[in-house]
Amino acid sequence: MATSLFSSLLFLFSFIPLSIADSGSVGINYGRIADNLPTPEKVVELLKTQGIHRVKLYDTDKTVLTALANSSIKVVVALPNELLSSAAADQSFADKWVEANITKYYPSTEIEAIAVGNEVFVDPNNTTEFLVQAMKNVHSSLVKYDLDRSIKVSSPIALSSLASSYPPSAGSFKSDLVEPVIKPMLDLFRQTSSYLMVNAYPFFAYAGNAEKISLDYALFRENPGSVDSGNGLKYNSLFEAQIDAVFAAMSAIGYDDVKLTVTETGWPSAGDENEVGAGAANAAAYNGNLIKRVLTGNGTPLRPKDPLNVYLFALFNENQKPGPTSERNYGLFYPSEEKVYDVPLGMAGAGSTPVNESKAQVPTTERGVQSRTWCVANGKLGEEKLQKALDYACGEGGADCRPIQPGATCYDPNTLEAHASYAFNSYYQKNARGVGTCDFGGSAYVVTQPPRFGKCEFPTGH
Ligand SMILES: *[C@@H]1O[C@H](CO)[C@@H](O)[C@H](O)[C@H]1NC(C)=O
Numbered sequence: 001m002a003t004s005l006f007s008s009l010l011f012l013f014s015f016i017p018l019s020i021a022d023s024g025s026v027g028i029n030y031g032r033i034a035d036n037l038p039t040p041e042k043v044v045e046l047l048k049t050q051g052i053h054r055v056k057l058y059d060t061d062k063t064v065l066t067a068l069a070n071s072s073i074k075v076v077v078a079l080p081n082e083l084l085s086s087a088a089a090d091q092s093f094a095d096k097w098v099e100a101n102i103t104k105y106y107p108s109t110e111i112e113a114i115a116v117g118n119e120v121f122v123d124p125n126n127t128t129e130f131l132v133q134a135m136k137n138v139h140s141s142l143v144k145y146d147l148d149r150s151i152k153v154s155s156p157i158a159l160s161s162l163a164s165s166y167p168p169s170a171g172s173f174k175s176d177l178v179e180p181v182i183k184p185m186l187d188l189f190r191q192t193s194s195y196l197m198v199n200a201y202p203f204f205a206y207a208g209n210a211e212k213i214s215l216d217y218a219l220f221r222e223n224p225g226s227v228d229s230g231n232g233l234k235y236n237s238l239f240e241a242q243i244d245a246v247f248a249a250m251s252a253i254g255y256d257d258v259k260l261t262v263t264e265t266g267w268p269s270a271g272d273e274n275e276v277g278a279g280a281a282n283a284a285a286y287n288g289n290l291i292k293r294v295l296t297g298n299g300t301p302l303r304p305k306d307p308l309n310v311y312l313f314a315l316f317n318e319n320q321k322p323g324p325t326s327e328r329n330y331g332l333f334y335p336s337e338e339k340v341y342d343v344p345l346g347m348a349g350a351g352s353t354p355v356n357e358s359k360a361q362v363p364t365t366e367r368g369v370q371s372r373t374w375c376v377a378n379g380k381l382g383e384e385k386l387q388k389a390l391d392y393a394c395g396e397g398g399a400d401c402r403p404i405q406p407g408a409t410c411y412d413p414n415t416l417e418a419h420a421s422y423a424f425n426s427y428y429q430k431n432a433r434g435v436g437t438c439d440f441g442g443s444a445y446v447v448t449q450p451p452r453f454g455k456c457e458f459p460t461g462h
């Protein structure tokens with residue numbers, strides 16, 4: 001029966017919050033430590049079709065920044081750790097870097113922040129001593145180009161910068177970091193209206209402590225919650241507890257006013273045997289529930305009025321990352337652009353672009369969805385699920401399924417995947433490629449190349 005599918009579609013639409021204006025935002029990290037990723041142009045199309053309006057990079061790669069030009073996607077770029085000592089030692093190095101790597105692309109490419117270094121305190125090359133001066137020099141360069149109000153300077157810190165994170169109210173920074181780097185950095189954020197960047201992975205805490213931490217708590221599912229013995233506040237997710245530990249650490253040294261963005265968070269869809277909790281179902285639950293949580297617009301127990309802003313880690317599985325299996329399996333997409341698991345990302349896009357309720361109900365092309373995209377079936381899914389989705393598309397869905405009838409132009413190849421793809425694409429085009437119209441309960445995904453099934457031609461919109 002098509003009913004369950006239809007209700008799951010309704011379920012997706014019902015995620016759209018009534019008041020989107022003050023909800024948080026969801027972006028994604030576009031890491032590229034892989035030898036099999038699509039071209040940056042294709043990646044930008046993918047981001048648009050998925051309704052993702054914010055992306056974070058780990059460098060200032062020319063092809064990537066050029067592909068992002070005029071896309072309306074906001075971009076966080078990075079000055080890599082290897083350049084910190086040069087940027088700290090020499091203002092003219094920072095000036096040249098900003099000139100070559102920022103002003104050359106801005107404003108066509110909407111760079112909104114520069115991550116100066118990444119997880120610098122745990123860099124085995126000991127670059128911590130250069131961090132604050134490098135940030136100051138990059139900021140001074142931005143001032144010279146009159147870009148300091150448009151582009152913020154920050155630096156993602158790992159959660160391991162904390163000496164204590166439990167209970168959250170007892171959060172504190174490692175004492176050897178406080179005077180040399182944390183305070184000067186937070187002072188700089190204050191002076192420049194910037195914010196702290198934090199990489200937070202409840203997965204690590206869970207995997208290391210699975211016998212003590214409930215999986216439901218780690219995945220934002222229904223759970224009894226955990227009460228902070230320090231202040232009586234109740235936590236319903238490990239993620240919120242981790243973020244509040246950082247807020248508490250800032251408060252403890254007098255920085256109650258500095259804001260925070262979560263620049264990385266994610267859950268691996270696969271891992272080694274000892275990586276407890278890694279897996280596609282958990283990854284889908286974590287990311288899906290995180291997006292819903294962010295889009296409520298509610299802050300954390302300690303900062304209830306500060307909406308959460310997060311960047312998921314990561315866009316793609318990256319096959320050349322070293323380390324345990326999980327490291328190569330954080331992606332929401334395979335390099336083929338097929339989804340690793342189903343997450344309603346379109347909703348993330350809706351959250352960062354104010355749209356009113358009536359528009360959200362009627363799929364439109366207004367949210368940057370391009371006409372040269374197609375919808376195809378995920379052939380790896382079970383036949384039963386696919387057949388139900390096909391029945392829905394051709395029935396209530398109103399797709400044009402005449403070409404896949406026996407003897408018609410697209411009957412061959414006579415496979416469920418080919419027929420479902422034809423029907424899903426018809427539905428998707430008919431609904432103007434709107435957000436959520438190529439999903440079918442996770443049975444379908446968007447592609448930016450014309451699908452090939454025998455001699456059958458898949459229509460596009462225009
Ligand atoms: C972006 O748009 C601007 C203004 O229309 C144009 O001058 C520029 O060439 C475009 N950049 C790219 C990379 O397409």
Ligand SMILES: *[C@@H]1O[C@H](CO)[C@@H](O)[C@H](O)[C@H]1NC(C)=O
Nearest residue numbers: 059060079080096097100101
């Ligand atoms: C621009 O950035 C790249 C990569 O971060 C770096 O190698 C290059 O030196 C930068 N250009 C300048 C002029 O600093």
Ligand SMILES: *[C@@H]1O[C@H](CO)[C@@H](O)[C@H](O)[C@H]1NC(C)=O
Nearest residue numbers: 081082083122123124125126
């Ligand atoms: C440490 O620095 C060396 C020399 O610049 C570089 O080759 C290496 O990749 C760096 N290691 C890390 C982990 O950044």
Ligand SMILES: *[C@@H]1O[C@H](CO)[C@@H](O)[C@H](O)[C@H]1NC(C)=O
Nearest residue numbers: 121122123124125126127128
């Ligand atoms: C970093 O500092 C540690 C401790 O001071 C030292 O043992 C190590 O050799 C240093 N590493 C590099 C690459 O300088």
